[in-house]
Amino acid sequence: MRLSVLILNELRHRWLNSVVSLMTALLAVGCLTAAVALLREHRLATDAIIASKEDETRTRLATLADDMRKITKRMGFNILILPKDQNLGDFYAEDFAQKTMPEEYGTRLAASGVATINHILPSLQQRVRWTERERTILLIGVRGELPITSGTPTTANTSDATTSTTAPSKLPPTPAAKTGDSKTGDSKTGDSKAGDSKAKKPLLPSVPTGKAVLGYDLHRSLKLKVGDRFILLERTFTVSECRPEKGTKDDITLWINLSEAQELLNQPGRINAILALECNCASTDRLGEVRAEVARILPDTQVIEYESQALARAEARNRAEAEGVAAIAAERQQRSQLEAEKERFAAAVVPLALLVCGVLIGLLSWQNVRERAVEIAILRTLGLGTGSILALVLFRAAAIGLIGSLLGFAGGLLAANLWAATPAMSIAVRELLTPTWLVTATLAGPLLAVAAAWLPALAAAQQDPANLLREG
């Protein structure tokens, strides 16, 4: 006969008390386990969310950076090369240069292997009266992009009238294109760099001889469409493209081949602007850097910055990155606050639950001891000492606590899993299924139950059997 046999049989005999005690221990350990699991899950979920956000931000920033790189490749830091004697006040007032310079400047610049410029777009533009249609337009003659080489300059595309049949029907270099509007640029040409001109495609094509590209207001008001023929300054042109509405002076612009423009404007071999795109400047004084190099190649010119959206977009990218970092920090802080709230809640609820369960186990033990008063008295008459009676009550409580612990541990994990069925919870549960936690949980219940049953056990041990036996 062992004490364990007696305890287990008694537990079965007083099953209601045993089951309620067991459920109480289960609840206590389950509450503790679930709280730990949920807190751990929250922490893991936070880590996962933050990591995901960081990845997302990194990806977005990388995409943004790539976009910016592409955009800035297409747009770059744009400058306009004007004749040196051009009055800038007049230029800004009229929006085109009244002075001209040799067209050869463009080819010279391209042949110079200029390092700070990627794309060279010579043009001749002038406000003219379209007498046949009785309206004023901006006429721009373009010859397309001049590839930058260190050798003999050649046109990179079909700008020449003789090759117009193979000219791609790309958009002419409009101001919008010059300022980097990707819709008007050739995206396929955005990867060129100084020094690799032989490989790169022209950024902007020309307009074939005899063809014309019409701005929105022109083709709309004149009811012209692609393929229509019209006369401009006594010369016949065919509409090769009708531009969509831009809301800028492009809408009243008419683009033709440079050579034809030179003839119409009586400016043979002359141009009045060279648009340079994608300036590669390492220093902060970008304009100065370009000016210095251009001045060495074309002394009779002046350089002005045309537009620089690249900088603005780079700044936007920086801000986006900063906002991404701030968003992650805010998310982390929010999650930390939430976790702290949960910890505070758990710190209040779990001890309360343990206390309530402990008190309940104590009361149930007390009830058990009272029910067994005569039995304990008999055991005393049979020779069991105080220690044995103490052991009898406390081992009983420990057995209940042990079974309750094991069930509570499993139940707590299950409840937590049901509460938050997330991948993080699966990890949290696996992390809790370690020997350390198993031992901790296994000991928690018995310790709680033994502590709760201590007073009833003392009472049982100190009970005077003679009183009970005398009373029968």
Added chain:
Amino acid sequence: MTLHLRAISKTFTGPRGAVPVLDQITLELPAGSISAIRGASGSGKTTLLLIAGGLLRPDQGTVHLGDEDLYAQGPARRAALRAAGIGFVFQQFHLLPYLNVRDNILVPALTGDAAALRPRALDLAERFGLSHRLDHRPAALSTGERQRVALARALLRQPRVLLADEPTGNLDQENAAVVLRHLDEFAQAGGAVLLATHDPRAAAHATRRWRLDHGQLHPDAAPVPAVQQATVTP
């Protein structure tokens, strides 16, 4: 001398003041004797048994089990002396309801060598006609069987003294005879029995009879019925 109570006095304090129960009682229980104490309900018979068993400290007097004064010992030693040397049998049997017969007989083994006592438990069950009831719980037993289980439990550790409080009080004549025969056998084997009883049949088995009256023991001269042979009824 197996058990010697010397000048035992005990007074209980109740709502109506002090109630003297035992007054300078001296009693010797030699080995091989059965001492019967009769008396009215509330005369102090059970109190005397509890004092004799080391369960209730007397106000005055000593109780010696062999050479050891029970109440001069600490609780642990007294419990050990009781476990090893004194057996108890009660009118209400006081079996543990959740243990079967085998385990009930083995309850005193909680304080001893359980493995060594197991064969003796089975032997006692055999002697008391309980072999076929070993796996049954008390609720499934007759009253006679229950008392025989209680008696077997009391005798498991081969005590020198058996204290029996109305052991036949709840038994029919046949079962009472069986229990009393076992008490006889115990005494004949060298044990000492102190029997508190109302039952004249039980008193008839005693070698010495006393009457407890107003806290004092008097020789019991009342006539007792002839002792009858009993047979074990399973």
